[in-house]
Ligand SMILES: Nc1ncnc2c1ncn2[C@@H]1O[C@H](COP(=O)(O)OP(=O)(O)O)[C@@H](O)[C@H]1O
């Protein structure tokens with residue numbers, strides 16, 4: 236696929252302060268919160284018979300005309316659609332609901348809350364929440380982005396130029412720093428959750444595994460993050476991991492963008508740890524104190540491999556580039572670089588400088604690319620589809636675990652537990 240001339244349009248800023256109206260509704264529960272999202276995104280309050288504003292009403296999904304399928308969501312197809320009133324292109328994603336009696340699962344409430352409260356130019360923007368004809372169908376309406384970085388990278392014959400990689404990595408780190416500043420960890424950072432616009436903007440999407448974290452030690456669901464981008468502490472079964480797991484994923488993405496190939500394309504947890512040890516040297520208690528106490532530390536036999544081959548594997552990268560990659564791919568999560576520190580790394584101020592988003596190359600939409608075919612692109616696509624299917628399994632399992640932990644928060648059957656569940660959600 237050949238890049239077409241760069242777009243001159245600017246990367247639009249959608250950064251605006253947190254809307255207190257939304258925050259208040261988020262406390263009140265999903266129906267109100269969803270209604271508030273619809274309002275904040277431009278939906279008009281519907282006056283009742285007395286001329287006073289009534290409760291927020293959700294718009295129907297029938298306001299949107301489905302154009303084509305653009306992605307396989309864990310709980311349904313993601314569609315490109317057109318807003319019949321404004322003509323604007325959007326992406327429609329079905330939100331998971333339980334059976335009618337049980338209402339909205341806590342994981343969907345979390346996804347919605349993060350989307351409502353986090354607004355940043357490098358996070359995909361939630362425009363509205365709309366309902367379908369059935370009682371249990373709720374759809375999220377997002378700004379439409381023509382590319383999914385997974386599909387785009389797989390179809391490119393050559394990697395991005397280094398200045399372009401810097402531009403993309405800087406945007407990704409800005410999104411992650413913004414989320415971490417607000418006590419949100421994403422827990423599923425990977426190329427297919429990075430969208431890309433014709434204006435050169437990168438947008439992190441998919442908050443299906445995101446959750447709020449605490450500044451003190453807490454236990455979280457083990458086994459999160461799609462395998463290729465999963466941090467070593469998660470592979471070793473840690474339950475009290477931190478937001479540093481997102482930075483490991485950023486390191487994997489940095490390397491993948493530089494060489495147009497996934498860094499650790501392992502199919503099993505053991506294969507993943509072998510690949511990491513082979514490239515970075517085997518971790519041990521000396522470089523990573525506490526590693527031996529992790530639940531699965533005895534389950535895997537790591538090779539005796541003492542060398543770090545990053546410099547050899549990335550010969551074209553400057554010393555400071557290798558240093559940044561090393562700091563992102565640091566085994567000990569306590570020593571791993573943070574997103575804010577990474578943004579200040581000298582790699583971003585040395586030549587070649589990060590390209591400005593508006594000068595990034597543009598490509599024909601990755602959502603329009605034909606599937607199938609032969610050769611490298613098809614092989615890569617197939618491999619990524621397998622990895623994606625695995626990722627969807629991870630997410631489904633996680634949602635089941637969360638349901639066992641909390642129960643379903645908002646169905647009639649459990650209405651009395653709502654305040655308690657809401658408190659524990661954060
Ligand atoms: N706003 C959007 N614009 C364009 N494509 C999108 C958008 N949101 C999602 N997609 C496509 O749909 C795929 C699945 O969406 P995602 O939110 O990641 O769902 P899932 O939870 O199942 O992974 C993405 O990888 C991407 O290809």
Ligand SMILES: [Mg+2]
Pocket residue numbers: 427428441
């Ligand atoms: Mg996804």
